[in-house]
Amino acid sequence: MFVCQGFAASAADQPLKPFEFERRDVGEHDVRIEILYCGVCHSDLHQARNDWSNSLYPMVPGHEIVGRVAEVGAAVTKLKAGDYAGVGCLVDSCRRCAACEADLEQYCEEGPTPTYNGRERGKDALTFGGYSDQIVVEERFVVKVPETMDLKAVAPLLCAGITTYSPLRHWKVGPGSRVGVIGLGGLGHMGVKLAKAFGAHVTMITTSPGKGEDAMKLGADEVLISTDESAMGQAKASFDFLLNTVPVGHDLNPYAALLKLDGTMVLVGVLTPVEPLAGASLIMGRRSVAGSAIGGLAETQEMMDFCAEHGVLPDIEMIAMQDINEAYERLLKNDVRYRFVIDMATLKEAAVAN
Amino acid sequence: MFVCQGFAASAADQPLKPFEFERRDVGEHDVRIEILYCGVCHSDLHQARNDWSNSLYPMVPGHEIVGRVAEVGAAVTKLKAGDYAGVGCLVDSCRRCAACEADLEQYCEEGPTPTYNGRERGKDALTFGGYSDQIVVEERFVVKVPETMDLKAVAPLLCAGITTYSPLRHWKVGPGSRVGVIGLGGLGHMGVKLAKAFGAHVTMITTSPGKGEDAMKLGADEVLISTDESAMGQAKASFDFLLNTVPVGHDLNPYAALLKLDGTMVLVGVLTPVEPLAGASLIMGRRSVAGSAIGGLAETQEMMDFCAEHGVLPDIEMIAMQDINEAYERLLKNDVRYRFVIDMATLKEAAVAN
CATH class of the missing domain: 3.40.50.720 (NAD(P)-binding Rossmann-like Domain)
Structure with missing residues (x-):
């Protein structure tokens, strides 16, 4: 285990605040990513505020994650240190059911493991999302991001x-x-x-x-x-x-x-x-x-490559980590064109400011 | 024009009664059918009682029609006098739209002409359905019924x-x-x-x-x-x-x-x-x-031939024409297994009895 920094909600009625937590060490099939940008999905707000009555706290939201690979396990073949990589809404699934076998992990019959507001597969440990400095995810659930892409705008591709x-x-x-x-x-x-x-x-x-x-x-x-x-x-x-x-x-x-x-x-x-x-x-x-719900990992990679080839990227508004609570208020008023993206380089100063 | 006998509703709150009306003479592409049996669809009751607020009176219900061809127009090629024939929910359509050209007349963009509770295409004359002794329908909207089939049970195939x-x-x-x-x-x-x-x-x-x-x-x-x-x-x-x-x-x-x-x-x-x-x-x-709504005429013919080949027929309960109002009451109570079929040979005595 190693220590990560992030922003978390501690209860439905609490603003997000700096939060220190542990992630697992990099296993044989794992990829550790230093997060550079994280998109703000409307569902982050719903879950931080327990609008769907299924929230687990403390909660580190964020499932539109993009960053640089810092370390890979011995069995990893798709990515190497220094590559750009993305993580979306899922970090695990059963791998055995008909849906998983058809590369439709989002419809996993046992239920996929969400990037945050879930529990690590077969364990009690909560999953923590992308409003943080690093994340460790198994290779199958990581998308390779072509180097030619504008990284900060790539983040919302992982969900929207x-x-x-x-x-x-x-x-x-x-x-x-x-x-x-x-x-x-x-x-x-x-x-x-x-x-x-x-x-x-x-x-x-x-x-x-x-x-x-x-x-x-x-x-x-x-x-x-x-x-x-x-x-x-x-x-x-x-x-x-x-x-x-x-x-x-x-x-x-x-x-x-x-x-x-x-x-x-x-x-x-x-x-x-x-x-x-x-x-x-x-x-x-x-x-x-x-x-229709998100997409499987193979299709997410296909989408990423398609967007790189055709120059398709979202229109975004960059925000600093400390502005997240204000951004949620603006989201509620539909005051965003069309996606907030957090610059994770601001995480450290946000931790100091709060 | 020639005179036909039937049973009709004269208003939403009136029972069906004997009714005399005229049908068009047999045109070049028309088929005149002597009706032997007519199924009782739940929608007959809805329309006779104006449950859908679109009823036109007097109304002769019935769109599960089967009988014997009595006469054909000079240009008719598919049927000849003596053949068994069926008529379902539609008797006309625009013939020109994409749906009609794809043999999906039920989805005609201008709206198909219903067998009853409609108006003849481009005219004011009402269409009258199968609770009657005869019907004249253009060849395209007539299905050929294989001779091997049990005719009285064939009727409900035309809609159900x-x-x-x-x-x-x-x-x-x-x-x-x-x-x-x-x-x-x-x-x-x-x-x-x-x-x-x-x-x-x-x-x-x-x-x-x-x-x-x-x-x-x-x-x-x-x-x-x-x-x-x-x-x-x-x-x-x-x-x-x-x-x-x-x-x-x-x-x-x-x-x-x-x-x-x-x-x-x-x-x-x-x-x-x-x-x-x-x-x-x-x-x-x-x-x-x-x-999904009924089927086009080509598919209705395909269905008829499939049912003949595989011996698929509905379970029916035969009724006499004069029992139609009582049958409607039983329909409201779901007291039928599974389709009433009117024996049209009883029409004449029903006309006398009423």
Whole structure:
């Protein structure tokens, strides 16, 4: 075991504060990463504040981790000291079930081990995330980051990137696809960029004309304002695929009506109940509503390499570690375009300041 | 025009009574069928009583029609006088849209013409259904019924049969598939028989142990009682495909949990809103909820030929025309195993008796 520095929540109603904790020594298959940047996912806030009633404290949030490999175990082949590496939402899984064998560790039948707010596999020890100086993760759960990439912007790819990449790939979005991205936040803005990179015709569907303008700057081809009944009526049955990134319960029926015959709407942002869906919204047009969770490790690597090749990166706002509590307040007001990233070089001064 | 005899509802609160009306003469592409049997679909009752607020009166219900071809137009090639023929839920569509061109007339972009409770394409004249002695339908919308089939049991294939056949085919149910059929009524019992005929392992999922026993007699391999929390827990993530035939709003979440990774639940019975679905029910397992409506005419013919070849027919209870109002009351109490079929030979005496 060795000592790490980080920022942690000690209870649902407490701000994050400096926190010292231990991580395991580097095992045969492990990689130790010096964390350079960590993205701030909306779910960090939900979990730090126990919004989902499953929080384990103390909690070091952060699952959009990027850094430099400092040390590798004897059996590690994919990475070496000095490489850039990323860690996303998962740090372990059972490795034996059908999902794991299909490289879909996120759907591990025994449940994958989350990067934070979980327990190390088969142990009582809590997992601690990326709001920290270092992390030790088994090679299988580490992504290699091409050296050509802008590291600080890479961090959000590990969650927001793969969460939108995976369903666009699974449902075969490509040239000729008419795609609608519902909601413009951390996920939505990556959805627009990735769907464009796949060659699709992309419409941002938002309640806010201002966000529509922003989406055009991000590369969207069109904007559809969902509160404009006439525009929604004209857009009926015109989309092959809808990526729904809205993070709260809402009425799916007006969006389902936008789908063509055999079209699919995929939920990636909302875990809680949506409003009652009318059977007819799906039956009339053989439409589907599906869900998708992040991606497996092989696909996360594929996504990283795709983003490097096509120059796809999120728009970020850098913050210092000591600004995290203020950043959470701004997140609650959707006041971020489109992802906060913590510069982990500020961790030491934050520890002193607090 | 020529005069036909039938049974019609004259208003939402009126019983069905004898009714005389006119049908068009046989055109170049038309087929005139002497109706021998007509199935009683639950939607007949909904529409006769204006439950969906879209009823047009007078209404002659009936879209599970089977009979003998009496006359064909000069351009008809598929059928000749003396053949057995069937008519389902549709009698026309635009023929030009992408759906029609893909033989999916049920999803016609301009809306297909329903067999009853609609208007003839481009005209004011109402369409009248199969609770009658004859019908004239364009060849494209007529299915040829193999002579070897038990005609009276064929009738429900035209709606209950194709409604369950089409999604089982579309989602590629076959040997090795683990299929759950939710709800045992007219649709559910056909779902069990067809999924078995496709080679799947079939579980009847029902609230009622009695219906479970019935399902075993119909060929189901297993029964899962949906009110048994322990059994539902053990069955989690064990189905590739769920055919949900429940005709009223209900909670989909416990059923979604039964789906394996990438599994699909298809709604075929419920047009109205279902209870709020949790996003997590779909996201955790990349599950889908979809809808499916009847089938196109080519697929309806394929279904008919498949049922002839594999000896798949519904369990029916024959009724006389004058018993239709009583049959509706029994339908409301689910007191039918599993489909009423009207013997149209009783129409004349019913007209006299009323």
